[in-house]
Amino acid sequence: MSEPADSADVIVVGAGMAGLTAARELKQAGVSTLIVDKGRAPGGRMATRTINGARFDHGAQHFSARSAEFRSKAAELQDAGVVRSWYEADSRTTPGLRREPRLVGVGGMRRIPEHLADGLDVRMSITIDRLHWDGSEIIALAGNTPIARGSAIILTLPVPQLINLLGASDTQPSTATRDHLGAVSYNPSFAVMATLDAPGGLQDGHLAGPTQDVAWIADNQHKGTSELPAVTIHSTADYAAAHLDADRDQWTDHLANQVAPILEGRIIDAVGHRWMYAEPRTTFDSGAIALDSAPRTVLAGEVFAGAKVEGAFLSGLAAAGAVLEMQ
Ligand SMILES: Cc1cc2nc3c(=O)[nH]c(=O)nc-3n(C[C@H](O)[C@H](O)[C@H](O)COP(=O)(O)OP(=O)(O)OC[C@H]3O[C@@H](n4cnc5c(N)ncnc54)[C@H](O)[C@@H]3O)c2cc1C
Structure with a gap:
């Protein structure tokens, strides 16, 4: 595997309300982020x-x-x-x-x-389809190309896309996490x-x-x-x-x-x-959850904090808090 293009303290996948909120909170705490999103412009479902x-x-x-x-x-x-x-x-x-x-x-x-993304390092039009945990480092890849590396990662994809990403990665979620996520439609x-x-x-x-x-x-x-x-x-x-x-x-x-x-x-x-x-159709009130099968990996997005734009914001806050506690 060749060296990934860029690194930051924390990788954030998804430049919707949840991912951007998490990245802004982390920036305020002096933690650098690299945000990667498959869309053409930040916002996700705020389009x-x-x-x-x-x-x-x-x-x-x-x-x-x-x-x-x-x-x-x-x-x-x-x-x-x-x-x-x-x-x-x-x-x-x-x-x-x-x-x-x-x-x-x-x-x-x-x-x-767009306003929330101002001043953050956001890379658009890149689909992350695999994660690799290598000692203290996490690497996010698009195909075989390493895109970002960091010491923690926040994943804010809609849950079916999250399940696909985790399924294609090195470490499989536990059965309990799979069941938890599998309940979301x-x-x-x-x-x-x-x-x-x-x-x-x-x-x-x-x-x-x-x-x-x-x-x-x-x-x-x-x-x-x-x-x-x-x-x-x-x-x-x-x-x-x-x-x-x-x-x-x-x-x-x-x-x-x-x-x-x-x-x-x-x-x-x-x-x-x-x-x-x-x-x-299903939501959680955990705010964000740490993946039990891989280190320093936080799952976030509207679903984890009651849905809608407000839920996405609150989940982003919770995800940033969870990462800061891990540091
Ligand atoms: C039609 C519609 C109407 C809505 N109406 C309302 C409303 O009136 N009021 C309200 O409060 N909420 C409404 N919502 C819900 C609201 O838009 C969402 O709850 C909120 O925007 C979700 O934010 P998020 O950051 O959790 O997810 P998203 O906005 O979905 O962000 C996730 C991001 O991850 C990116 N991504 C996914 N997979 C990958 C990958 N493999 N690699 C890289 N990036 C990836 C996506 O491109 C996306 O930008 C509506 C949604 C829709 C679709």
């Missing part, structure tokens, strides 16, 4: 995409902050001009919901991870990014459950993500699960056609995106 000038949030649409830690982080991001309140959710708009602001990234949800979701010829006209810029197969419509122009009229249509989990192997054009057209009569503007373009791991 924003531009299509012919229209901008779409097509993963997480907004988030809430309930814990003291995340409320404080959200306030800091609001002060920095990175986050703002989109609308106030209450039981009138969402039955059963307590009154709380729905927060969004200014100019798109991806603005938040996710709801899929389709997102259709629809450009309109005029504003969408949705009251408050969003609409929940308008048709049998559509869970949510978000107006990106109303949110301030897009200057051009543009909505994101999220399918229900049931519809996505039933059509996972169907042709993308088929479900894109189906979801766009269902929503067209509800919108004031006419849909002039629609692009579909499939999320395999939109929402975990």
Whole structure:
């Protein structure tokens, strides 16, 4: 095996909310990190995409902050001009919901991870598919190419991808860990990014459950993500699960056609995106866990701290804490 390209105190796999939060915490504690992600831009499921000038949030649409830690982080991001309140959710708009602001990234949800990534060493478009533990060193590889080495590693991949990565690595997780992780499954979701010829006209810029197969419509122009009229249509989990192997054009057209009569503007373009791991059906409250079969290896991500953007943040904090305790 040739020498890996770069080293840091801690390798972080995944530049989503969990990985970036962990890396920032570690940086504050004087610990260097090297973050590697297979995507083209940081953010993972906090994703924003531009299509012919229209901008779409097509993963997480907004988030809430309930814990003291995340409320404080959200306030800091609001002060920095990175986050703002989109609308106030209450039981009138969402039955059963307590009154709380729905927060969004200014100019798109991806603005938040981009801000968090600033000043960190983040390498994009690299898929880590094997880990090798060599004495006090951990090496993350893409194929046979060593990418990063460190004395600890934080893994923030969605659990099925995490299981694949661990399965292809030197040290296999114990049966207990495999069973623990194997219990996690996710709801899929389709997102259709629809450009309109005029504003969408949705009251408050969003609409929940308008048709049998559509869970949510978000107006990106109303949110301030897009200057051009543009909505994101999220399918229900049931519809996505039933059509996972169907042709993308088929479900894109189906979801766009269902929503067209509800919108004031006419849909002039629609692009579909499939999320395999939109929402975990099982979550843990451990924050992060140390792998029992390999040294200084911490598993993190939304699933370990109650899901959603807030869970990912809290898990990132817990992962950094776990690594600092190991040092
Ligand atoms: C359609 C949709 C709607 C959502 N709506 C909301 C919402 O309204 N409110 C809310 O709070 N949350 C919402 N969420 C959930 C929220 O986006 C996630 O909980 C959160 O972003 C997860 O962060 P994470 O860091 O744990 O994981 P991720 O964001 O998934 O980050 C993991 C990263 O690991 C990378 N990766 C994976 N495998 C590898 C590999 N082998 N090598 C290198 N990198 C790898 C991925 O590219 C990714 O960037 C939604 C999600 C989706 C998909």
